[in-house]
Amino acid sequence: MAEDVVDLCAALVRFDTTNYGNGEAEGEREAAEFVAGHLDSAGITPVLLEPAPRRTNVLARVPGTEPDLPALLVQAHLDVVPADPAEWSVPPFAGVERDGFLWGRGAVDMKDMVAMVLSVLGTWAREGRRPRRDVVLAFVADEEDLGHFGAHWLVEHHADFFAGCGTAISESGGFSHHVGEHRVYPIGTAERGTSHLRLTATGRAGHGSRRNDDNAVLKLIGALDRIAALRHPVRLTPPVRAFIERVAATLGVPVDWDDVDATVARLGPAAKLVENTVRSSTTPTVLRAGYKVNVIPGTATAEVDVRTLPGTVDELMAAVDAALGPGVRREFINHQEPVQAPVDSPAFDAMAAALRAEDPGAVVVPYCMGGGTDAKAFSRLGIDCYGFAPLSLPPGFDYRGVTHGVDERVPVEGLRFGVRVLDRFMSC
Numbered sequence: 536m537a538e539d540v541v542d543l544c545a546a547l548v549r550f551d552t553t554n555y556g557n558g559e560a561e562g563e564r565e566a567a568e569f570v571a572g573h574l575d576s577a578g579i580t581p582v583l584l585e586p587a588p589r590r591t592n593v594l595a596r597v598p599g600t601e602p603d604l605p606a607l608l609v610q611a612h613l614d615v616v617p618a619d620p621a622e623w624s625v626p627p628f629a630g631v632e633r634d635g636f637l638w639g640r641g642a643v644d645m646k647d648m649v650a651m652v653l654s655v656l657g658t659w660a661r662e663g664r665r666p667r668r669d670v671v672l673a674f675v676a677d678e679e680d681l682g683h684f685g686a687h688w689l690v691e692h693h694a695d696f697f698a699g700c701g702t703a704i705s706e707s708g709g710f711s712h713h714v715g716e717h718r719v720y721p722i723g724t725a726e727r728g729t730s731h732l733r734l735t736a737t738g739r740a741g742h743g744s745r746r747n748d749d750n751a752v753l754k755l756i757g758a759l760d761r762i763a764a765l766r767h768p769v770r771l772t773p774p775v776r777a778f779i780e781r782v783a784a785t786l787g788v789p790v791d792w793d794d795v796d797a798t799v800a801r802l803g804p805a806a807k808l809v810e811n812t813v814r815s816s817t818t819p820t821v822l823r824a825g826y827k828v829n830v831i832p833g834t835a836t837a838e839v840d841v842r843t844l845p846g847t848v849d850e851l852m853a854a855v856d857a858a859l860g861p862g863v864r865r866e867f868i869n870h871q872e873p874v875q876a877p878v879d880s881p882a883f884d885a886m887a888a889a890l891r892a893e894d895p896g897a898v899v900v901p902y903c904m905g906g907g908t909d910a911k912a913f914s915r916l917g918i919d920c921y922g923f924a925p926l927s928l929p930p931g932f933d934y935r936g937v938t939h940g941v942d943e944r945v946p947v948e949g950l951r952f953g954v955r956v957l958d959r960f961m962s963c
Contacts, residue, residue, distance in 0.1 A: 708922025723922020
């Protein structure tokens with residue numbers, strides 16, 4: 536069994552766990568069995584659960600020395616998005632170490648977190664250590680699709696396993712972001728809701744050479760143009776307001792709450808972490824219509840990626856409905872409410888302390904994630920979910936760009952930094 540976090544991460548990357556969506560995925564069982572083997576070697580009993588063949592989830596519990604304390608849930612997904620080898624400079628599932636980085640699909644999303652957690656557990660086993668509180672572990676399938684074979688299924692069918700958990704940590708937070716001379720570490724305390732929509736326009740089918748004032752394609756294009764033009768109002772949630780205040784104070788720039796966009800622009804590189812979360816968004820992404828160039832179809836469909844901030848869902852859907860126009864209807868493909876955890880909490884303070892212990896210059900701030908994670912499932916159990924998968928990243932490293940991107944990679948020293956931070960936090 537591998538013990539070094541870099542070796543663990545490389546081994547995990549080599550499992551092709553591509554999630555193609557629509558229930559099709561590769562390799563989740565093999566990756567789950569690898570994780571289960573490491574848990575077993577650390578004296579931790581794993582439970583493997585499959586809602587469908589080969590869609591495998593691994594659960595376990597590490598008993599703490601003070602079991603009356605609220606338990607900590609550490610959750611991570613084993614699946615990854617597809618990668619086209621022709622676009623990469625290295626084979627995406629080779630787990631190659633080069634130039635101080637470990638390269639491969641899943642290196643930062645999120646097999647790095649899986650490897651760091653396994654490394655911490657291995658250290659505890661070798662040193663005979665135990666955490667103060669119970670640590671519940673969930674290594675899940677299907678996060679990169681809808682979670683129907685992973686976190687959402689576990690919450691619906693095995694909620695009792697997570698009884699007593701007060702706080703959860705997972706991906707998309709705790710990484711360093713260089714802003715001038717400062718190292719900002721955003722901890723995810725919220726994420727926008729996900730409301731994927733399907734629009735269907737209906738009209739009169741006919742020959743492409745003839746006039747048709749009831750063309751479904753034109754109706755759909757008009758609706759999409761109006762939706763794309765929507766300018767959603769600024770809505771400052773507690774983590775977004777706190778992020779802006781704390782980063783602005785660090786940089787010594789003024790805050791103007793009457794012109795949030797201008798204030799965000801003054802935050803320099805940190806603006807990328809907040810610019811997408813000061814308002815909701817509606818982004819057309821998929822179009823389907825017709826089957827032959829000389830035939831006007833009777834229906835045309837589109838899909839729209841909608842992200843909502845807390846308290847904005849009804850307002851946003853009303854704006855979308857007003858933009859549809861006659862002959863176009865909408866339905867939800869997927870609808871998950873926004874998630875928020877307390878910005879000022881003992882858990883957040885403990886994460887910040889663990890980061891500062893390894894990097895005394897760390898500027899730790901809360902932030903809202905623009906996308907979504909399995910926190911949307913586990914928060915339904917009343918668990919406060921945070922994005923905290925700590926990494927130390929070099930200046931100029933485009934963490935967001937390599938996530939789901941080409942040549943995904945993680946710095947090896949960043950992994951070792953993350954292990955030390957997680958060890959401190961998970962032990963407390």
